[in-house]
Amino acid sequence: xxxxxxxxxxxxxxxxxxxxxxxxxxxxxxxxxxxxxxxxxxxxxxxxxxxxxxxxxxxxxxxxxxxxxxxxxxxxxxxxxxxxxxxxxxxxxxxxxxxxxxxxxxxxxxxxxxxxxxxxxxxxxxxxxxxxxxxxxxxxxxxxxxxxxxxxxxxxxxxxxxxxxxxxxxxxxxxxxxxxxxxxxxxxxxxxxxxxxxxxxxxxxxxxxxxxxxxxxxxxxxxxxxxxxxxxxxxxxxxxxxxxxxxxxxxxxxxxxxxxxxxxxxxxxxxxxxxxxxxxxxxxxxxxxxxxxxxxxxxxxxxxxxxxxxxxxxxxxxxxxxxxxxxxxxxxxxxxxxxxxxxxxxxxxxxxxxxxxxxx
Ligand code: DP6
Numbered sequence: 001x002x003x004x005x006x007x008x009x010x011x012x013x014x015x016x017x018x019x020x021x022x023x024x025x026x027x028x029x030x031x032x033x034x035x036x037x038x039x040x041x042x043x044x045x046x047x048x049x050x051x052x053x054x055x056x057x058x059x060x061x062x063x064x065x066x067x068x069x070x071x072x073x074x075x076x077x078x079x080x081x082x083x084x085x086x087x088x089x090x091x092x093x094x095x096x097x098x099x100x101x102x103x104x105x106x107x108x109x110x111x112x113x114x115x116x117x118x119x120x121x122x123x124x125x126x127x128x129x130x131x132x133x134x135x136x137x138x139x140x141x142x143x144x145x146x147x148x149x150x151x152x153x154x155x156x157x158x159x160x161x162x163x164x165x166x167x168x169x170x171x172x173x174x175x176x177x178x179x180x181x182x183x184x185x186x187x188x189x190x191x192x193x194x195x196x197x198x199x200x201x202x203x204x205x206x207x208x209x210x211x212x213x214x215x216x217x218x219x220x221x222x223x224x225x226x227x228x229x230x231x232x233x234x235x236x237x238x239x240x241x242x243x244x245x246x247x248x249x250x251x252x253x254x255x256x257x258x259x260x261x262x263x264x265x266x267x268x269x270x271x272x273x274x275x276x277x278x279x280x281x282x283x284x285x286x287x288x289x290x291x292x293x294x295x296x297x298x299x300x301x302x303x304x305x306x307x308x309x310x311x312x313x314x315x316x317x318x319x320x321x322x323x324x325x326x327x328x329x330x331x332x333x334x335x336x337x338x339x340x341x342x343x344x345x346x347x348x349x350x351x352x353x354x355x356x357x358x359x360x
Pocket of ligand 1: 015016018019020021029035116147148149150151203204205207295296297
């Protein structure tokens, strides 16, 4: 048997500045519009270890130290299985060799912070290295996209653009870095956690409800492409005011289309709306835009600002009743390989499991 080295990678979530919502192909996660995001730094991360062995009979997955059985825990597990299979085939791994994969988030899955983007990116990164595939970031982004659309952007650091592409096979739908993570280091995401609950409607379902039923959505794909062009110019000019306005308007536009869906989809809650008002008051008192709110498929607020304003934004958020926790996160560099594996920590069940089977 060819030996594949055990590998561990860490990757981070990203926050969309211009959102992905609505898919032209839901099996391949091909979007109707391009999107733009900022990769977050390592203060929030997913760590994933992979190992190949012929001592087990099927691929085995651990998520946060629990073994995943079919159809449980995460709706993305089927996508994960598919991608593991495709990458193994690409590397010419024989059928009898199976993967053991363990993944752990540094933030709780129910914290309202999306883990599918960092999880998908960390997995593809670790597999690429373990299987000696030497894939380009474009190729890794395509694999990560099939796990979760937004994961294709977490394969890269800095400011990232996911080109929607036009091909049916999705080979032109992948993410590219548009600005290195050191290019605008001052950018900061102040996250206000307002709810720890899991979202009622998973994004994988919400995408299709909105694109099929919302009349407002019809204008969204083109609008998003235009917003990206304008945002890229503001990023080039390091013009925060210009960028901030587009960020808020794009989030509002996506949530308007969600509300316009049938049945309506409402991810924001009362506290989210209070955050919007608090940021409006802050910007008004300043006489210019120093902070920009944006919401994904959930009620937690991401407030984008620049570092010198971060404390003021934090204070404004602290004064909002219902905000449970505030995190400050900078621009991240994208995934990397690390030494310490989840299989080497004797406290973890995946480590005990491996020791037993490898000793058998
Ligand atoms: C609202 O990436 O979770 O966060 O492709 O079905 O996995 P799937 O969807 P997902 O959608 C995230 C949508 C969003 C906006 C964004 O991140 O661009």
